[in-house]
Amino acid sequence: MSLNAELLAHIQAAEAKYGHVADWPEPVVQEARKLSNREPDDVAQRKDAEWLYRRGFTIRAVARKMHRSTDWASRRKPVIEEYIYTDDDLEYLRLYDGDSVRQVAQRMERNQLWVKEMRRKL
Known part of the structure; x- marks a missing residue:
């Protein structure tokens, strides 16, 4: 659950700042992809x-x-x-x-x- 919490916080902050995902700058999209592709520690x-x-x-x-x-x-x-x-x-x-x-x-x-x-x- 802690992995998803960090991703959710990143997405909410990006939506609040830039609006719809189509309007996000590329570095913000790459960071979201990086956070979503992580695996649990074990x-x-x-x-x-x-x-x-x-x-x-x-x-x-x-x-x-x-x-x-x-x-x-x-x-x-x-x-x-x-x-x-x-x-x-x-x-x-x-x-x-x-x-x-x-x-x-x-x-x-x-x-x-x-x-x-x-x-x-x-």
Whole structure:
């Protein structure tokens, strides 16, 4: 809400000074556009958390890596249609090749479904 309050104040001041939006000078219009295109402060953290989830990390692992609570991490868990992996992930999977899915998931702090899918891709 605080992002919108600053934009609203800017628009009201411009309307009071210049009238209709068609009469606004270009710098005032650019400032309004700049204010309207901002994202909330935690968007970057949400994207980072989503990337970790797509790599198969558990809620606890995401919370620990993001330095947040497990409640915060669980509320940001996306619906995952396809998991992703890195070269390091594949290296660890090859290292734990003979172990069970459950053991590998616990060691890597990943979901068991992620481990199964990545083993199929190997």
